[in-house]
Amino acid sequence: MYRLRRLRKSQALRDSAAQTHLSLSNLVMPYFVREGRKMRQPVSAMPGVFRFSQDELLKEVEQLRRAGISSLILFGVSGEKDDSGANAYSENGLIQKMVRALKKNFGDELAVITDVCLCGYTKHGHCGVIEKSHKVTKSQSRQIKIDNNKTINILAKIALSHARAGADIVAPSSMMDGQVQAIREGLDKNGFSQTAIMGYSAKFASNFYGPFREAAGSGMKFGNRKSYQMDFRNSDEALREIELDIQEGADIVMVKPALAYLDIIAKAKENFAIPLAAFNVSGEYAMVKAYAQSVEAEKELAIEILTSIKRAGADIIISYWAKDLGQWLKT
Ligand code: PBG
Numbered sequence: 001m002y003r004l005r006r007l008r009k010s011q012a013l014r015d016s017a018a019q020t021h022l023s024l025s026n027l028v029m030p031y032f033v034r035e036g037r038k039m040r041q042p043v044s045a046m047p048g049v050f051r052f053s054q055d056e057l058l059k060e061v062e063q064l065r066r067a068g069i070s071s072l073i074l075f076g077v078s079g080e081k082d083d084s085g086a087n088a089y090s091e092n093g094l095i096q097k098m099v100r101a102l103k104k105n106f107g108d109e110l111a112v113i114t115d116v117c118l119c120g121y122t123k124h125g126h127c128g129v130i131e132k133s134h135k136v137t138k139s140q141s142r143q144i145k146i147d148n149n150k151t152i153n154i155l156a157k158i159a160l161s162h163a164r165a166g167a168d169i170v171a172p173s174s175m176m177d178g179q180v181q182a183i184r185e186g187l188d189k190n191g192f193s194q195t196a197i198m199g200y201s202a203k204f205a206s207n208f209y210g211p212f213r214e215a216a217g218s219g220m221k222f223g224n225r226k227s228y229q230m231d232f233r234n235s236d237e238a239l240r241e242i243e244l245d246i247q248e249g250a251d252i253v254m255v256k257p258a259l260a261y262l263d264i265i266a267k268a269k270e271n272f273a274i275p276l277a278a279f280n281v282s283g284e285y286a287m288v289k290a291y292a293q294s295v296e297a298e299k300e301l302a303i304e305i306l307t308s309i310k311r312a313g314a315d316i317i318i319s320y321w322a323k324d325l326g327q328w329l330k331t
Pocket residue numbers: 115117119127173174208209210211212213218280281282283
């Protein structure tokens with residue numbers, strides 16, 4: 001008889017044989033930011049998540065640092081929307097101001113990542129510019145057409161404005177073809193060769209983004225994102241997306257969501273020697289919030305989930321539990 005239970009006998013033995021360890025340095029905390037003052041506005045679909053004004057964000061990040069987390073990703077909740085997302089690259093825009101304030105207060109001790117997309121800044125809520133020739137009627141609303149090349153030019157402008165504000169890493173999430181290349185070229189031409197790119201490389205058209213869209217006010221007015229985000233039936237295509245992002249100059253590639261896509265994470269890790277990120281998304285977080293009956297139960301679930309993402313092969317994990325986990329692991 002093989003007695004595999006020998007090494008399960010005590011916590012000390014289990015710990016000594018454990019293969020996977022969460023590390024706070026690999027965790028990224030997402031933050032939703034908004035205009036205003038003294039705002040710390042709860043997001044109803046995501047208990048424990050808030051939209052912060054600049055003053056409150058600075059206080060919050062102080063706590064984040066104390067919890068042992070030193071990197072974050074910013075999402076803007078903008079009230080100023082148009083058809084092409086022009087407010088996303090204004091020099092004095094929401095994200096640009098937040099990045100400057102964070103960098104002024106925390107310097108290089110904090111890694112600042114910015115999400116680069118249009119959906120929070122367009123009236124229609126899509127991640128790209130809708131083709132001019134394309135009039136949206138009710139019957140056509142299922143097959144909207146996004147102008148790829150117009151969109152990647154705008155993404156390059158947004159990324160450049162974030163880099164100018166001091167972002168360490170820009171993270172294009174709109175799933176347009178060639179977005180990483182357009183951004184890399186724009187950054188390099190303007191003297192930002194040291195700004196890194198984290199591609200949302202294999203981002204699936206997922207049903208797990210619902211709570212995020214409420215938080216960011218970035219839901220679509222019509223149609224869906226299936227003509228640009230990936231079909232969840234595919235895995236070869238995910239590897240091609242990742243390979244292309246690497247060729248285009250990505251420094252980090254990402255798989256998103258995480259939990260229903262652990263197979264993709266594992267394949268990506270097996271196939272590419274590059275830092276791999278996984279986004280443990282809003283719906284994954286909200287499901288646990290709905291299910292866990294106590295903080296203790298939530299903590300155990302979060303640790304199991306994040307460990308499984310790491311075990312699958314993710315080097316970097318973006319998670320709404322990042323700060324909590326820092327606090328939990330310290331106490
Ligand atoms: C914007 C963006 C989304 C997420 C990250 N960046 C939503 C979407 O594509 O609709 C989802 C993150 C989450 O659900 O936690 N393109």
